[in-house]
Amino acid sequence: MQKILVVDDEAGIRNSLRAILEDEGYEVETVASGEECLKIAEKSNFACILLDVWLPGIDGLETLKLLRDQGSDAVVIMISGHGTIETAVMATKLGAFDFIEKPLSIEKTVLTVRNAIRTRELELRNAELAEALNQEYVMIGNSVAMRALRKQIAIVAPTDGRVLIQGESGTGKELVARAIHNQSRRKEKAFIEVNSAAIPEELVESELFGYVKGAFSGATQTKKGKFELADGGTLFLDEIGDMSPRVQAKVLRVLEESRFEPLGSNTLVKVDVRIISATNKNLDELMESGSFRHDLFYRLNVIPFQIPPLRERIEDIPLLVDHFNRKFSLAYGKKPKEFTESAIQAMQEYSWPGNVRELKNTVERIVIMKTKQKITADDLPEFESDGFLSSSSRFPSFKEAMDAFQRRFIEQKIAEADGNISKAAELMGIDRSHLYRRIKALGINLDKIKF
Ligand SMILES: Nc1ncnc2c1ncn2[C@@H]1O[C@H](COP(=O)(O)OP(=O)(O)OP(=O)(O)O)[C@@H](O)[C@H]1O
Ligand SMILES: [Mg+2]
Known part of the structure; x- marks a missing residue:
């Protein structure tokens, strides 16, 4: 059963909220002050807290902040009396889910509580999924090489330095790229992957830089390219050894200028993107034979990562x-x-x-x-x-x-x-x-x- 805490100094409000919510099948506790709220929330795990804005000791807003400080993940609904609506609105900006007004309407109260609890459940579920997804990217291995790699990731991740990951096929290059992203300040933002080997040559530019409506026949609407989608986050350029000379030239320009023009547009788009690239080809040989540009290599290879083969x-x-x-x-x-x-x-x-x-x-x-x-x-x-x-x-x-x-x-x-x-x-x-x-x-x- 979901537990709800009601915090209000008026006994009448406490009792009527208890009656309404118990009728709805919730387990309800009530207290009369912010101090008591903090004490009981520390011990019990509430799904939802209904919190009066005006309270005799520390007020509702302060209680909300302290609740978060002590790590409560209960969803909070403010109860606003006459003259405290503005404060209640401010509270929603500080992380309260919503507010209800006195005199309380049974319908509105029940609806708000139900919504709040459902939203919290979805959020918890999302956090679980994100956790499971992170599990998907765990890096196993305790060899000297793997330990060194982990250390290198920890040092490099918080910087914005460009990383070039080299290693044979299947050694974990993408895993390392994701680990760097997940340990960086960009982790809440996008991790966008571009596989240069998988995109047909004539589509690479529109994939990378996007296009505006009417740029070519078939461009019925504007589409963002990968560079723009990765704005604020990380762009993972995979299989760079397979980039055509034309695309290499274009990418080089973006790396030099941090800007580019979508196809058919003459406005420059500026982006803040961290570049991580990878290849299983031997770039030294490709440069030797002239199929990979030296200048691009030096732009990409600020911090080299070499992943040793499993054998x-x-x-x-x-x-x-x-x-x-x-x-x-x-x-x-x-x-x-x-x-x-x-x-x-x-x-x-x-x-x-x-x-x-x-x-x-x-x-x-x-x-x-x-x-x-x-x-x-x-x-x-x-x-x-x-x-x-x-x-x-x-x-x-x-x-x-x-x-x-x-x-x-x-x-x-x-x-x-x-x-x-x-x-x-x-x-x-x-x-x-x-x-x-x-x-x-x-x-x-x-x-x-x-x-
Ligand atoms: N150290 C590791 N611990 C756990 N799983 C790993 C490890 N290294 C690689 N893997 C797994 O092996 C598979 C291949 O790894 P990944 O795709 O990162 O390799 P890659 O170097 O990018 O390969 P390719 O060159 O073929 O693109 C993935 O499923 C990845 O999760
Ligand atoms: Mg890969």
Whole structure:
């Protein structure tokens, strides 16, 4: 049952409001002063507070402010007597939902209270949804690289500095861009995404800068471009490596001048936009070959972010598997799977060309498709590690194949040596300090080796 608090120094008003609201099915408490209101609101969780403007001690307006200061999220309706309407109106500007006037009309009172409570419920629900949405953007990982990334985000987010995020496909570039936005002073404003690779060349300009009615045949009304939609917020330019030279020139101009003209308009629009850009292409190569402008690169790349591929931070794999396992089990109403050491190890030996996205899809598929609870390496033939040389396509480069081989070789020898590093080094015919360096460089976790 929703709880309502009535605050009025007149006993008659308290009693009649109690009667009216109890009839409507609310649970009602009453007090006679602002001081008492603050005390009881601190202890009890009211959905709605009806607050008299004129009160003997601290008045209604002051009580409202103090209520907010002490963190009450009750919706407040002011009760205004003769001569206090102006104050009641002012109170609505300070966050009161509405006001009702004395003498009280039963109908108006009931209606206002119902509206207020419904609005509060919607607001709480929205806050929940926003929270869930933020959950969608949590960044999992405790590797040195991820910890450094989080630190870098925390430092850069509050500034307006332009950020260029580079990393292979699926490493989490968009996630990082959203994290920067969500930790910035622009977080209440829009986060607008432009995927330069997905928009046909001839539409990029109208997408970015908008157009006015009549700018071209088919422009039946004025449309705002992404730069304008992002005003006050963040514009995420994704896949900038795919921008055509023409668009690069246009974007460069906006970055230099913070202004642009929508198509068909000769009025400059000024915007306050923070730019975060991203690409999985190698911009150095693109600049070398002349398909990406140096001057644009320097404009965008004020603060560089480099997200390492997943195979270079394999200690994040167990955490990510656990995260996606829970997430998808919950989403599909299933019990979370149990990934055994062998399964995790097989996944750590795999090279993940599609990075976190590929791992996320893999775990989702397992949660949906596998009927058994326990997942072992045998359930993951695609990551079967023994035959890894026969599936060399798994390793995009010589170095990665070598690393994977060395990791496995070293782990086996350490296991054979019962965990004795000196002995393992001897077995391998290398010296102990060399072995230690390799263990460190390859991120081998000695605690995980079974012997
Ligand atoms: N550290 C992480 N923790 C949790 N989820 C992650 C992490 N990194 C990436 N993801 C998830 O993996 C998926 C791919 O991430 P994202 O879209 O940010 O990658 P991207 O680098 O922008 O990829 P692309 O280059 O293909 O655009 C998303 O669903 C994202 O939520
Ligand atoms: Mg992306």
